[in-house]
Amino acid sequence: MRVFLGLVALATSCAVAVPSAFKTKEEIYAPRGWVKKTRPAPDHSIALRIGLPQPNFSLLEKQLYEVSDPDHERYGQHLSKEEVEDLVSPHPQSLNAVDEWLAGFGLGEKDLVRSPAKDWVIITVPVSVAEDMLDTKYHVWEHTESGDQLVRTTSYRLPSHLHEHIEVIQPTTMFGRFKGYKSTIYNIEEIPEVTTQQASAKAASFNALSGVTVDPSCNTTVTISCLKQLYNAVGYEASPDPRNSIGITGYLEQFANIQDLQSFYAEQRPDALNSTFDFIPIKGGLNNQTLSEAGAEANLDVQFAFGVSHPIPATFFSTAGRPPFKPDLITTSNTNEPYGDWVDFVLGMKNPPLTISTSYGDDEQTVPEAYARRVCASFAQLGARGVSLLFSSGDNGVGDGNSNPATQKCITNDGKNTTQFIPAFPASCPYVTAVGGTAHIPEVAVSRFFSGGGFSNYFPRPLYQEIAVRKYLKNLPKGTYKGLFNPAGRAYPDVSALSDRYRIWLSGRPVLIGGTSASSPAVAGFVALLNDARFKAHKKSLGFLNPLLYTYGLPGFNDITSGNNAGCGTTGFNATAGWDPVTGLGTPNFFKLKSIVTSPFTIL
Known part of the structure; x- marks a missing residue:
């Protein structure tokens, strides 16, 4: 029985690791006001944030509203850090699938930064590696009105077996300029x-x-x-x-x-x-x-x-x-x-x-x-x-x-x-x-x-x-x-x-x-x-x-x-x-x- 279970585990592991065809994860139109310029240097570094699914987020949301609703018996009974992390942690299968994918590019645990609930994985890689991982091409984009520049792509792809294990990866298609909200300062x-x-x-x-x-x-x-x-x-x-x-x-x-x-x-x-x-x-x-x-x-x-x-x-x-x-x-x-x-x-x-x-x-x-x-x-x-x-x-x-x-x-x-x-x-x-x-x-x-x-x-x-x-x-x-x-x-x-x-x-x-x-x-x-x-x-x-x-x-x-x-x-x-x-x-x-x-x- 132990041998049988071991073979099943090995087969499952191998099934996850088998490469699959790339499939588009996200694609956008070039945003208004942004113009594609040059290609970034291949060794330009990008800190990719990889968001893993939060299968129990609906339960977290339910509890958020319960502890925030003055008519609910749980009002004010806020959750602990650990309780919240348990509710948003990804499935082990997602963690394993993403880890194996990253390992294929030589990235191990020492190269990863994880969020407290492990629902985000952050890796810093050269843009050339990011392009291989995401089957895309990055460019330097310039905002015509301000002259601001970003290194971005308008689409990226992932192996199809990873789509259920990864919700989002940025910076890829995000063209936000992140502004402070203030007006005139007087003399x-x-x-x-x-x-x-x-x-x-x-x-x-x-x-x-x-x-x-x-x-x-x-x-x-x-x-x-x-x-x-x-x-x-x-x-x-x-x-x-x-x-x-x-x-x-x-x-x-x-x-x-x-x-x-x-x-x-x-x-x-x-x-x-x-x-x-x-x-x-x-x-x-x-x-x-x-x-x-x-x-x-x-x-x-x-x-x-x-x-x-x-x-x-x-x-x-x-x-x-x-x-x-x-x-x-x-x-x-x-x-x-x-x-x-x-x-x-x-x-x-x-x-x-x-x-x-x-x-x-x-x-x-x-x-x-x-x-x-x-x-x-x-x-x-x-x-x-x-x-x-x-x-x-x-x-x-x-x-x-x-x-x-x-x-x-x-x-x-x-x-x-x-x-x-x-x-x-x-x-x-x-x-x-x-x-x-x-x-x-x-x-x-x-x-x-x-x-x-x-x-x-x-x-x-x-x-x-x-x-x-x-x-x-x-x-x-x-x-x-x-x-x-x-x-x-x-x-x-x-x-x-x-x-x-x-x-x-x-x-x-x-x-x-x-x-x-x-x-x-x-x-x-x-x-x-x-x-x-x-x-x-x-x-x-x-x-x-x-x-x-x-x-x-x-x-x-x-x-x-x-x-x-x-x-x-x-x-x-x-x-x-x-x-x-x-x-x-x-x-x-x-x-x-x-x-x-x-x-x-x-x-x-």
């Missing part, structure tokens, strides 16, 4: 001086939306004090509870400068002076503290997220990789998808920050659907573990991020050249909270750099937003923008906040900056405060926010009903009563939300 001469006394002066203007009074200076310069006044958080004192935490992601060689942070604290949050944040580098991420190298994006995110949430423990992640890639004699590695590296690292942390804000993204159509789904699934893993993920919704209204919103063409990349609104990713992922932008007091949807919003073409509308979005669509005049958006898609943003004229310190001087890259970290700061309130009430962290926000959380938002998000040569969608694809559910009213999340759930 220092244009900024009125703000002192601590002025910033905390007694408010003098009533805001009917939130029912609170706000200093009139907040219409021209946004400070921490303005946000706390406007969003009804004045007087709330957080604690440095080690169970709580907040994190900011940094990319594109964006450095959060500590000297600038101290100047910001001295001006706007003097009780935070001499406090700082934990710095975590990922894949060689740097921490350049040269004042002139301070990053506007990083400084904005850190100063307001940590300023609003002080003294909650804070972390800044610096992930290496500066997309898009420019091939030259110095840079020999193609490292243009750093958020994959970031999410792998954070999933490997035993205790990741409980609230994390990211102010970067791509046009959804530039991220191949299979890859977008896998990245989105990684966010679901973090949500199941009790992490609240917030992403900026983008700054180009319903249009793409490649041109002036007033002149956008908004053409699809599917070869049909169809005119269509262009959603943003990762904001379109249903497992994250997308944050749009407002301006002025009383608040309206921003009209100068357009709050990103719309409907995903990849992800269907999740159940948690069915009622709110269906109501919006029902009230939309019949035929409005027919064919320009997918009414059945995941709708975003979910919430919003002020996103214009934030006063930060940058390279030793104060400047004003705006964008949904301002509203996302600001909202993250308030979410961290809500977690503080829940811990004080002996409750768990909020985790994935959206199922709560669209139900019991509704009374905790100021409904924004004016403004629109122009783009693609249109005025875009309008802000209106209830949820809308410009400002979502509205802007937060902290003390109302605090009452909701610390009491037995009831519709207030």
Whole structure:
């Protein structure tokens, strides 16, 4: 019997190893605006990310919604790192098939980097080897508008027996440019001086939306004090509870400068002076503290997220990789998808920050659907573990991020050249909270750099937003923008906040900056405060926010009903009563939300 079983095992192993004919795995049309240039050098290195199937992801998703649904008995009972990994681990057959395929190219365990759940395998190989493995040819592609360059192919193939064991391989067909969402930075001469006394002066203007009074200076310069006044958080004192935490992601060689942070604290949050944040580098991420190298994006995110949430423990992640890639004699590695590296690292942390804000993204159509789904699934893993993920919704209204919103063409990349609104990713992922932008007091949807919003073409509308979005669509005049958006898609943003004229310190001087890259970290700061309130009430962290926000959380938002998000040569969608694809559910009213999340759930 043992001999028989041994022969069966050997035969099975041999069957897996038998080469099979190549079959196309993915093929796309050359994206609009990209031109094929030269062939890369054969020894140019590519870090291939190989995604193996997650056969039990549907069970993970089910448990994510159970622990995030305030009506479910499991609400707040978040999963452990190990429990999540068990749910997304690939079948042993897939691991074996991929390992044997890689071994055929001389790649062994020492050459592989695996994600915590082993559902991703990362290998770094010369482009010549990648071409043999994928039966393809890479080229250097140039973006005609910006001059950015990428090493990419428009199709790749795999042995047919591997198709059931590999979901996606990148970088292959991904032409995303991974942008930070920020708008104009004003000159220092244009900024009125703000002192601590002025910033905390007694408010003098009533805001009917939130029912609170706000200093009139907040219409021209946004400070921490303005946000706390406007969003009804004045007087709330957080604690440095080690169970709580907040994190900011940094990319594109964006450095959060500590000297600038101290100047910001001295001006706007003097009780935070001499406090700082934990710095975590990922894949060689740097921490350049040269004042002139301070990053506007990083400084904005850190100063307001940590300023609003002080003294909650804070972390800044610096992930290496500066997309898009420019091939030259110095840079020999193609490292243009750093958020994959970031999410792998954070999933490997035993205790990741409980609230994390990211102010970067791509046009959804530039991220191949299979890859977008896998990245989105990684966010679901973090949500199941009790992490609240917030992403900026983008700054180009319903249009793409490649041109002036007033002149956008908004053409699809599917070869049909169809005119269509262009959603943003990762904001379109249903497992994250997308944050749009407002301006002025009383608040309206921003009209100068357009709050990103719309409907995903990849992800269907999740159940948690069915009622709110269906109501919006029902009230939309019949035929409005027919064919320009997918009414059945995941709708975003979910919430919003002020996103214009934030006063930060940058390279030793104060400047004003705006964008949904301002509203996302600001909202993250308030979410961290809500977690503080829940811990004080002996409750768990909020985790994935959206199922709560669209139900019991509704009374905790100021409904924004004016403004629109122009783009693609249109005025875009309008802000209106209830949820809308410009400002979502509205802007937060902290003390109302605090009452909701610390009491037995009831519709207030």
